[in-house]
Amino acid sequence: MGVSGSGKSTVAGDVARRAGLPMIEGDEMHPAGNIAKMSQGIPLTDADREPWLEAIAARIDVWRQAGQQGVITCSSLKRAYRDILRSGHTDVHFVYLKGSYELLLDRMQHRKGHFMPASLLRSQFDTLEEPGPDEATAVSIDQPEAAIVEDALKQLNLG
Ligand SMILES: Nc1ncnc2c1ncn2[C@@H]1O[C@H](COP(=O)(O)OP(=O)(O)OP(=O)(O)O)[C@@H](O)[C@H]1O
Ligand SMILES: O=C(O)[C@H](O)[C@@H](O)[C@H](O)[C@H](O)CO
Numbered sequence: 001m002g003v004s005g006s007g008k009s010t011v012a013g014d015v016a017r018r019a020g021l022p023m024i025e026g027d028e029m030h031p032a033g034n035i036a037k038m039s040q041g042i043p044l045t046d047a048d049r050e051p052w053l054e055a056i057a058a059r060i061d062v063w064r065q066a067g068q069q070g071v072i073t074c075s076s077l078k079r080a081y082r083d084i085l086r087s088g089h090t091d092v093h094f095v096y097l098k099g100s101y102e103l104l105l106d107r108m109q110h111r112k113g114h115f116m117p118a119s120l121l122r123s124q125f126d127t128l129e130e131p132g133p134d135e136a137t138a139v140s141i142d143q144p145e146a147a148i149v150e151d152a153l154k155q156l157n158l159g
Contacts, residue, residue: 001076002097003124008073026074094136
């Protein structure tokens with residue numbers, strides 16, 4: 001979890017590979033209307049995000065029912081969103097990729113070919129309810145990718 005540009009896709013891909021787990025890109029589960037909105041620089045509302053979060057929770061439940069683990073990326077900005085993803089279970093572990101607005105803006109401005117404009121970063125931070133240690137383990141993104149991945153694997157007891 002983390003705001004746009006925090007490295008969810010990058011880190012989740014590495015973590016999944018290292019741990020031998022399947023990985024799903026949460027952004028690919030957005031309804032088309034959500035992608036269209038973000039592409040136009042319009043922030044999503046709670047109502048826009050709800051069906052998307054429900055779809056991700058359902059996908060997690062498929063893994064749960066199969067007795068399998070997996071890695072899935074999702075911004076998960078508010079506690080209420082994380083509640084939807086947990087859906088009352090204690091087996092959903094969040095890794096919060098934490099970084100400053102300035103660092104993220106720089107990364108988003110240098111990223112090519114992504115639908116999310118850097119202009120939406122401010123609203124991502126405005127929406128973000130940072131998870132406390134009761135909800136997630138935070139990993140600083142102000143370090144090389146490999147170090148972030150090591151931290152995440154350790155926090156998840158996968159390393
Ligand atoms: N540790 C890092 N150091 C430097 N650049 C990084 C690091 N991690 C990711 N990046 C770069 O930052 C950008 C954002 O990363 P990425 O696309 O993985 O973020 P994201 O959270 O999945 O974004 P979004 O939610 O918007 O899809 C990419 O260009 C990526 O290459
Ligand atoms: O909750 C949200 O506003 C969205 O999930 C965004 O965070 C994007 O999907 C994603 O991060 C793309 O950049």
